[in-house]
Amino acid sequence: SQTIHQWPATLVQPVGSPLSLECTVEGTSNPNLYWYRQAAGRGLQLLFYSIGIDQISSEVPQNLSASRPQDRQFILSSKKLLLSDSGFYLCAWSGGLLEQFFGPGTRLTVL
Amino acid sequence: DQQVKQNSPSLSVQEGRISILNCDYTNSMFDYFLWYKKYPAEGPTFLISISSIKDKNEDGRFTVFLNKSAKHLSLHIVPSQPGDSAVYFCAASGGRSARQLTFGSGTQLTVLP
Numbered sequence: 424s425q426t427i428h429q430w431p432a433t434l435v436q437p438v439g440s441p442l443s444l445e446c447t448v449e450g451t452s453n454p455n456l457y458w459y460r461q462a463a464g465r466g467l468q469l470l471f472y473s474i475g476i477d478q479i480s481s482e483v484p485q486n487l488s489a490s491r492p493q494d495r496q497f498i499l500s501s502k503k504l505l506l507s508d509s510g511f512y513l514c515a516w517s518g519g520l521l522e523q524f525f526g527p528g529t530r531l532t533v534l
Numbered sequence: 535d536q537q538v539k540q541n542s543p544s545l546s547v548q549e550g551r552i553s554i555l556n557c558d559y560t561n562s563m564f565d566y567f568l569w570y571k572k573y574p575a576e577g578p579t580f581l582i583s584i585s586s587i588k589d590k591n592e593d594g595r596f597t598v599f600l601n602k603s604a605k606h607l608s609l610h611i612v613p614s615q616p617g618d619s620a621v622y623f624c625a626a627s628g629g630r631s632a633r634q635l636t637f638g639s640g641t642q643l644t645v646l647p
Contacts (some may be wrong), residue, residue, distance in 0.1 A: 455633055457634075465576070465639060466540075466623065466637045466638055466639035467623060467625075467637040468637075468638050469634060469635070469637075470634075472633075474633075482576065482634075513577050513578070515577075517633065521568070521583070521627050521633065521635070522568060522580050522583060523562055523580070523635055524579050524580065525570075525575050525577030525578050525579070528576065528577050533575075
């Protein structure tokens, strides 16, 4: 069966520090991968999606970036965090169907 | 511009009664709709979906209804259980990027024992 992992589970970072969140998927090959952010009291905002290695599409201009160095690895990064980057970050994957399956999420607090 | 809207941020229902969660969309190109359930500090879990060629899909206690002319869908949970208390998101797919999902802002359902 397929599983999706995210780490870390929680992170507290100062403004201006870098960020690296990692997501890996097991049990499937060539998945579509997604990064979402849920701000407090808000819905899920799609940040990036990827249909293959090194193929990244950005949905929202921001100071975040994403990379997919391996088929089942998706990384969300920032060189300098802003206060507004605080939120709950979710990685998801999909296969041949439209349903997306989410990881456990990372709670990021920028102070 | 919000293409998928959940106008009720919260809903409280007595245990055993029916919960009805509503969702409206504006993009007529959407052709596939999904409902997700989310507990605090966890990722959303997929509940049920419906294609635009259908107007109803049922899975156990969960039924999704789609009214294409009104661009409206709803999720019915019957009977409601305290464990159903969570945030419910509707999502839609289709049009410009068929493999992407556009999510609503969610509805917090509280089932009272």
